[in-house]
Amino acid sequence: MATEVSVPQYRSNIYSRSAILDPYPHYAELRALGPVVWLPRHRAYAVSRYADCKTVLLDDETFISGDGVALNPVANRLGRGTTLNSDGDEHALKRSVLAHRLTPKAVRTMRAAVEEKAEQIVDTALAKGLVDGVDDLATALPTSIVPDLVGWPEEGRENLLRWAGATFDSLGPINRQSIGAAKAAGEMMAFSxxxxxxxxxLPGSMGADVLTAADENKIPESQCPALMIDYLAPSLDTTIGAISSALHLFAHNPEQWQILRDDPDRIPNAVNEVVRYESPLRAFSRRAVRDTDIGGAPVPAGARILVIYASANRDPREWHDPDTFDITRDAARQLGFGSGVHGCAGQGLARLETQTLLRLLARRVERIEPAGTPRWAVNNVIHRFDRLPLKLVAAEGTTP
Ligand code: HEM
Known part of the structure; x- marks a missing residue:
C-alpha cells in the first residue's frame, strides 16, 4: 500500500459512531478539501465529489474491485469469489450466471407477487394506524420476496436479516463494528x-442456477456459496433503507407527500430522490492498479480509494440545493445504486418494491405523521433506520 501523500488529509474518523449517525457534515468537509483526500485513520483516499466518484466507478480497469471493495483486508480476503469483488471477464461471467434473473423483463414477471404482498402489508399497517415504519412496512416486503427468489431454504431464514446486516458491517474499516460483525458474517457463509x-x-430459484452453472463447469463449485450470498446479502438492508427513508422523508415533508398523491406518475423519480437524499449504501472502495489522477489530484498505484456514493449524491457542484428533499427535481443520475459494470444488479427489484409500497400508500394514506423518535442503525456501510414510529392517517373513504 502506498503511503506517500501529496493531497489534503482529513484526520477525523468518518466511521465513528457519531459520524455513522450523521455523516453529512464530514462529507461536506471532504468535498471542500479537494477531489482526493487522504484518510490516515483508514489508510485510504476518499473521493467524495459527484464527478470524481463517477469517473472512478466508470474506469474499472484502473480502479479494480478484485482486491475487494471493503476498507479492511480481512473482509477483502473473505469476499473473494463474489460478483462484487471481481473484474473483467471473471466478473462478466459471474454476473451472467444470475443477472438474467433481474433484468427489466424478469422483474416485470414479479410484479403481481410483489403487489399482492404489498397489499397485505399495507392492509395490516393501516388497520394498526400506529406502526413502526421499519418492522411493519420496510422490512416485510424484501424479506418476503428475496429469499424465495434466491432459493434460500426455509430453515435458517430467521437469521437472514442479522447475517446480511453483519455482512455489510464487516466491510467497514477495522473498528468495533466490523470486528463484532465478523462472526455473524462468517455464520452466513458457513450456512451457505x-x-x-x-x-x-429451492427448485427453479437463483440458487438452483448457481448449482447448474457449477455442474456445467461454467464456474468452480467452490465459488457457489459466495455467489449465493452475493444476491441475498445486498438485497435486504438496502431496500429496507430506501423504504424506511422514504417514509421518514414524507412524514417530515407533508407537502411532498401531497405532490406524490396528486401525481403518482412521480413515484419512480421520487424513489431516485429518496436514494439520492439518504443513500442506503454509504461507500465502497476500489484499488488503483497504476499511478493515476482523479480530478487532477495524484493517486499512487496500490492506493485504496473510497468512493462515497452518499457524498456524491449531496454534492452542490452537481445538485441545486442538495440538502433539500424535492421529488420534483430530476434525480435519475443519482449514484446510490453505483454506476458502471458493478452498478447494482438488483435495482430493478429494489425500485419495484419501493415504488409498489409508495403507490399503495399514496392511494390510501392521506398523511404520514412522525409518532416518536426514530433511531438510525449503527452500521459501517448501510445507512438505514432501525426504528421509525409513524402514524398513518387513512384517506377519506378508505377503510383502514
Ligand atoms: C435500494 C436498494 C439497493 C441499493 C441502494 C443498492 C446499492 C448498490 C450499489 C451502490 C452497488 C454497487 C457496488 C459497487 O460499486 O461496487 C450494488 C451492487 C449490487 N447489488 Fe445492489 N442495491 C440495492 C438493492 C439490491 C437488491 C434488491 C439486490 C438483489 C436482489 C442487489 C444486488 C446487487 C448485486 C448482486 C451487486 C453487485 C453487482 C456487481 O458487482 O456486478 N442490490 N448495489
Whole structure:
C-alpha cells in the first residue's frame, strides 16, 4: 500500500459512531478539501465529489474491485469469489450466471407477487394506524420476496436479516463494528456452504442456477456459496433503507407527500430522490492498479480509494440545493445504486418494491405523521433506520 501523500488529509474518523449517525457534515468537509483526500485513520483516499466518484466507478480497469471493495483486508480476503469483488471477464461471467434473473423483463414477471404482498402489508399497517415504519412496512416486503427468489431454504431464514446486516458491517474499516460483525458474517457463509453441499436450494430459484452453472463447469463449485450470498446479502438492508427513508422523508415533508398523491406518475423519480437524499449504501472502495489522477489530484498505484456514493449524491457542484428533499427535481443520475459494470444488479427489484409500497400508500394514506423518535442503525456501510414510529392517517373513504 502506498503511503506517500501529496493531497489534503482529513484526520477525523468518518466511521465513528457519531459520524455513522450523521455523516453529512464530514462529507461536506471532504468535498471542500479537494477531489482526493487522504484518510490516515483508514489508510485510504476518499473521493467524495459527484464527478470524481463517477469517473472512478466508470474506469474499472484502473480502479479494480478484485482486491475487494471493503476498507479492511480481512473482509477483502473473505469476499473473494463474489460478483462484487471481481473484474473483467471473471466478473462478466459471474454476473451472467444470475443477472438474467433481474433484468427489466424478469422483474416485470414479479410484479403481481410483489403487489399482492404489498397489499397485505399495507392492509395490516393501516388497520394498526400506529406502526413502526421499519418492522411493519420496510422490512416485510424484501424479506418476503428475496429469499424465495434466491432459493434460500426455509430453515435458517430467521437469521437472514442479522447475517446480511453483519455482512455489510464487516466491510467497514477495522473498528468495533466490523470486528463484532465478523462472526455473524462468517455464520452466513458457513450456512451457505452447507446449502450448496446439501443442494437444499429451492427448485427453479437463483440458487438452483448457481448449482447448474457449477455442474456445467461454467464456474468452480467452490465459488457457489459466495455467489449465493452475493444476491441475498445486498438485497435486504438496502431496500429496507430506501423504504424506511422514504417514509421518514414524507412524514417530515407533508407537502411532498401531497405532490406524490396528486401525481403518482412521480413515484419512480421520487424513489431516485429518496436514494439520492439518504443513500442506503454509504461507500465502497476500489484499488488503483497504476499511478493515476482523479480530478487532477495524484493517486499512487496500490492506493485504496473510497468512493462515497452518499457524498456524491449531496454534492452542490452537481445538485441545486442538495440538502433539500424535492421529488420534483430530476434525480435519475443519482449514484446510490453505483454506476458502471458493478452498478447494482438488483435495482430493478429494489425500485419495484419501493415504488409498489409508495403507490399503495399514496392511494390510501392521506398523511404520514412522525409518532416518536426514530433511531438510525449503527452500521459501517448501510445507512438505514432501525426504528421509525409513524402514524398513518387513512384517506377519506378508505377503510383502514
Ligand atoms: C435500494 C436498494 C439497493 C441499493 C441502494 C443498492 C446499492 C448498490 C450499489 C451502490 C452497488 C454497487 C457496488 C459497487 O460499486 O461496487 C450494488 C451492487 C449490487 N447489488 Fe445492489 N442495491 C440495492 C438493492 C439490491 C437488491 C434488491 C439486490 C438483489 C436482489 C442487489 C444486488 C446487487 C448485486 C448482486 C451487486 C453487485 C453487482 C456487481 O458487482 O456486478 N442490490 N448495489
Amino acid at each position: 456452504k452447507r446449502v450448496v453441499r446439501e443442494r437444499s436450494v
